[in-house]
Amino acid sequence: MMDLLRRFPLPVIVLAQLFGTSLWFSVNGVWLSLARELGLTETDLGRLTLAVQAGFIVGTLTIAVTGLADRFGASRIFAVSSLLGALVNGGFVFAAGLPPLDFLLRFATGLCLAGIYPLGMKMVIAWVPKYAGAALAWLVGMLTLGTALPHLMRGATLGMAWEWPLIAASCLALAGGAMVFLLGDGPHLPKSSGRLPLSQGLAALQIPRFRAVAGGYFGHMWELYAFWTLTPLLIGRELQRLGQGEALVPWLAFAVIGIGAAGCVGGGRLSRTVGSERVARGALMVSGLVCLLYPWLSGLPPVFLMALLLVWGIAVITDSPQFSALAAATAPRETVGSSLAVMNAVGFGLTLPAIWLTSGLWHQLEVWVVLILVPGPVLGLWSLSRGKG
Structure with a gap:
């Protein structure tokens, strides 16, 4: 299995990126159901979306300041972030409409995404440095498709409870993390320059x-x-x-x-x-x-x-x-x-x-x-x- 994945590293990373970033707008995808059943407003939608963005910012700055990505393998950080992201995203099922717990869980989702999206870029450089430019376009494309994916999942589950698309997004994140963990770090990993302030x-x-x-x-x-x-x-x-x-x-x-x-x-x-x-x-x-x-x-x-x-x-x-x-x-x-x-x-x-x-x-x-x-x-x-x- 590992040998098969390593024969096609770029498709593996791109697909894992798609699966992992489905967590980003998972709540937005079921928003109409949440608004109708729980009485949430457009302001609540903005509040929960802001929570994810804020978590991502804090996570990205933490990685930049501590040099975390240089201390541990990119594939391991990606996999752990996917696992934790799947758990906190699934936890929203029980916290919807319960501030500030719903906000905190979406903030935690953003923190986990900081270990998925940027680390995917580093893995591309580690595996296919010659095609990094084209691969970067694919990665951002998968971020975009991953952002849209919760809307598709909600469309496919309209006759079901709103919790199912959230659970599906968590399952996809778990699958993406497992794929990257099995793939491992590439042979062309940039040398660490230590902690960068x-x-x-x-x-x-x-x-x-x-x-x-x-x-x-x-x-x-x-x-x-x-x-x-x-x-x-x-x-x-x-x-x-x-x-x-x-x-x-x-x-x-x-x-x-x-x-x-x-x-x-x-x-x-x-x-x-x-x-x-x-x-x-x-x-x-x-x-x-x-x-x-x-x-x-x-x-x-x-x-x-x-x-x-x-x-x-x-x-x-x-x-x-x-x-x-x-x-x-x-x-x-x-x-x-x-x-x-x-x-x-x-x-x-x-x-x-x-x-x-x-x-x-x-x-x-x-x-x-x-x-x-x-x-x-x-x-x-x-x-x-x-x-x-």
């Missing part, structure tokens, strides 16, 4: 080119997770205008978020000919334009708006792996891991106010709330324009 990661921000790329990434992150949080609400609005019930919401939410995986892979291929910066700039421009125009077009036929959401779903994530590739190329080689960890932590930190504002104001503003996200792409494009590339 946070200041070394921050030092990259003194480089103008890295700072410009990081600024583009920060603008992208302001928009990304808030849009994913709003997706079922935006789709529900259009289905209501069509006189349809809630049954199609999870299927369409999966389509809008999941289609971004194709954008990541396609953008990775395109970057080979036009360069990562042009791909990132183009995707950020398209997503920003859709974000700006969407509320002004909200009176158009619902089918048109749902098609526009698909375009937004592609553009909003296509630039993400390209920003990571650009940052890795411009950061100091001796601190590239720490620099990327700090950039990711700041980027995910910016998702907190964006999610809090949009989910909290949805009841008052509805579709117009997306205008809060417009400054992200605008400032991201401005930052990129200041860098020489």
Whole structure:
């Protein structure tokens, strides 16, 4: 079994990433059922989503500061994180609607995800260093598909209790962790440089080119997770205008978020000919334009708006792996891991106010709330324009 897995390391890592990141939006996938049965509101949705983001930020910074990933094998951290993530995600079944326990469990889920997503990147470098760029696009694509997966699972279990999709996500995480544990660490594992203090990661921000790329990434992150949080609400609005019930919401939410995986892979291929910066700039421009125009077009036929959401779903994530590739190329080689960890932590930190504002104001503003996200792409494009590339 181990020999078979090691013959195809990249598919194993990519599939494990998909399974592990299904924990990220597992609660969002069953949100309509939770709101109906437990009386939770859009504000509660934002609160629980924020908990995952905050946990991920704390976990990522902990790894960056302590050098945890250098002390232990990446495959072991990935496997343990998947196991613990599956347990705390399953525990939410008993804590739903019971604050602050529900918040704490989602925070713990975010902590575990910090041992899955970033460690998947390190494993790719350890196993297939020659194809790290293309593999990074696949990994972000699987993060996107993993984020969408709970919506698909809810769509497939609509006649069942909302607990089942959560349990299914936990089972997938366990399977992903087992696959990576059996695969083990690759033969090309980067040499450890010991404990890297946070200041070394921050030092990259003194480089103008890295700072410009990081600024583009920060603008992208302001928009990304808030849009994913709003997706079922935006789709529900259009289905209501069509006189349809809630049954199609999870299927369409999966389509809008999941289609971004194709954008990541396609953008990775395109970057080979036009360069990562042009791909990132183009995707950020398209997503920003859709974000700006969407509320002004909200009176158009619902089918048109749902098609526009698909375009937004592609553009909003296509630039993400390209920003990571650009940052890795411009950061100091001796601190590239720490620099990327700090950039990711700041980027995910910016998702907190964006999610809090949009989910909290949805009841008052509805579709117009997306205008809060417009400054992200605008400032991201401005930052990129200041860098020489």
